[in-house]
Amino acid sequence: MKRSRKSRQKYSRYRRLQKGGLRPDTNSGEVLGITDTWSFIDPELISKFQGYIFGAKTYKNIWLELLQACKTKQIPVYVITSGNLIGVIRTIQLLGFSDLFEEVISTRLSSDPNPNPEIHKERYFAGKTKPDVIRSIMKEKGIPYDEKDETKLPLAAFFDDDPGHFVDLNTYVVKTSYSGGKPAMLNSEFMNDMRTNIFFTSIFSSGHKTRYNKYNQIEHNFTYIDELNRAISGITGVTKDGVVPTFSEIYKKGVLKDIDDYKKIKILFLDWDQTVSVWQGPPDFKGADFSLIKDHLVITPIHK
């Protein structure tokens, strides 16, 4: 069926505004004060920024692989943060990953980095719990959030480094994952990559790093690479080498079950801070965090 001119216009406007995890009916760019998208001019800087945000090259590559697998399989990816909404949106733009995320949603009530205007009552998530948001979004996408047929479950996955966010999440709907308080990244791997990363050594040294990082600690709590590999194996349908252990039948069974679970998911929810990004918060892109990068940016206005 041919779409009318009016609906075509509406659609293209929506697509443009959606860039960087923005939607006109919720965290619209205009209301957030975001009227443009940012990208680095120099591809080397994009790569270094990716390394900085993910903490190590291994992590950057594997997250990218997972996000691309989701895109290929049309599994929408939502970020739900209780942190700095605008910082996360700008970070995603600068990573060059805007097309890999459906939306960034903030549950924070405070106003400054999270204006959260009530544009649409049903999409007003400030003060809501992450499980509440997950149920709302699943409902909106027509994915049953109360599916009773266990053979169809899980329908969604949710990664968060904070187990507190899983309270009240119905496990029959959502597969949750966090590193259980155990270290997922060793300090040596992180420091090795950071030593040659300009965002670590100079750009964010005075601002972001000192406010947020845990680089002086020995270990980083973070999503396990093993978990990400299981997710990629399930979503792509191609089990990655070395993902299924050969040494323990019980462990092997568990991993195969995990991969099977990921085969069924129709949607992926991610916390950002210390789940996708290694940092406790995104750069706020104000003051020093902005002045040192601004000459390296291409700023593209979002047209209405």
Ligand SMILES: [Mg+2]
């Ligand atoms: Mg977190």
